[in-house]
Amino acid sequence: MPDPAVRRVVEAAARKGVDLRVVLLGATTHTAEDAALALGVELGQIVKSLVFVAPRDGAGHEPVLCLVSGVNRVDIARLAAVVGEPAIRRATAREARDLTGFTIGGIPPVGHAHAVRVVMDPDLGRHREVWAAAGTDRAVFPVAPATLRALTNAVMAPIADEPIAGGPPAGTADAAGSAPHAASSSGPDS
Numbered sequence: 001m002p003d004p005a006v007r008r009v010v011e012a013a014a015r016k017g018v019d020l021r022v023v024l025l026g027a028t029t030h031t032a033e034d035a036a037l038a039l040g041v042e043l044g045q046i047v048k049s050l051v052f053v054a055p056r057d058g059a060g061h062e063p064v065l066c067l068v069s070g071v072n073r074v075d076i077a078r079l080a081a082v083v084g085e086p087a088i089r090r091a092t093a094r095e096a097r098d099l100t101g102f103t104i105g106g107i108p109p110v111g112h113a114h115a116v117r118v119v120m121d122p123d124l125g126r127h128r129e130v131w132a133a134a135g136t137d138r139a140v141f142p143v144a145p146a147t148l149r150a151l152t153n154a155v156m157a158p159i160a161d162e163p164i165a166g167g168p169p170a171g172t173a174d175a176a177g178s179a180p181h182a183a184s185s186s187g188p189d190s
Ligand code: 5CA
Pocket: 029, 030, 031, 032, 035, 046, 047, 048, 049, 050, 090, 091, 092, 093, 104, 105, 106, 107, 131, 132, 133, 136, 137, 140, 188, 189, 190
């Protein structure tokens, strides 16, 4: 496993007792849509790892990592309420890189340069297995949502801007494949 970014992710998971199976894709997968197509899985099974920042008086920013189903978009007001940070905003690409040690398109859920608060979208629990970036835009790994939550110490909270219509309740493992996912392809959060 030559890429040091991927190695950091695998080693961080291993420290928590989880053996990641990293899959290296033949093409870059900067977005959730790219990753779903490359893997032949539902868009909802792709974990978007999105970095937000809460300003700290005189002390820069505190990062907050949101793990979001590929079909969902983060509602910033909901996120602000969940984390108790009214001024939270999306990180710039540079902030995301400086705060996590990874570049957008490959930002993983674990292995970050600094400790980070993590909020997880409950819709990821609709699937038996989800796929997250493993440190680069070509590396991904499959993981059960419960394992992802344990690995990241995530708080589960509804932070998406609209529920998926027509699917069974979030958290049911047998929901994979049954929800008519409407992919939102507009905006930077798709
Ligand atoms: N490799 C894929 C699938 S795992 C991936 O990393 N997807 S992602 O959703 O976690 O990361 C890409 C997301 O980064 C984009 O959907 C977008 O929401 C965000 N992004 C892209 N450019 C910027 C930018 N300049 N500033 C902040 N966020 C950005």
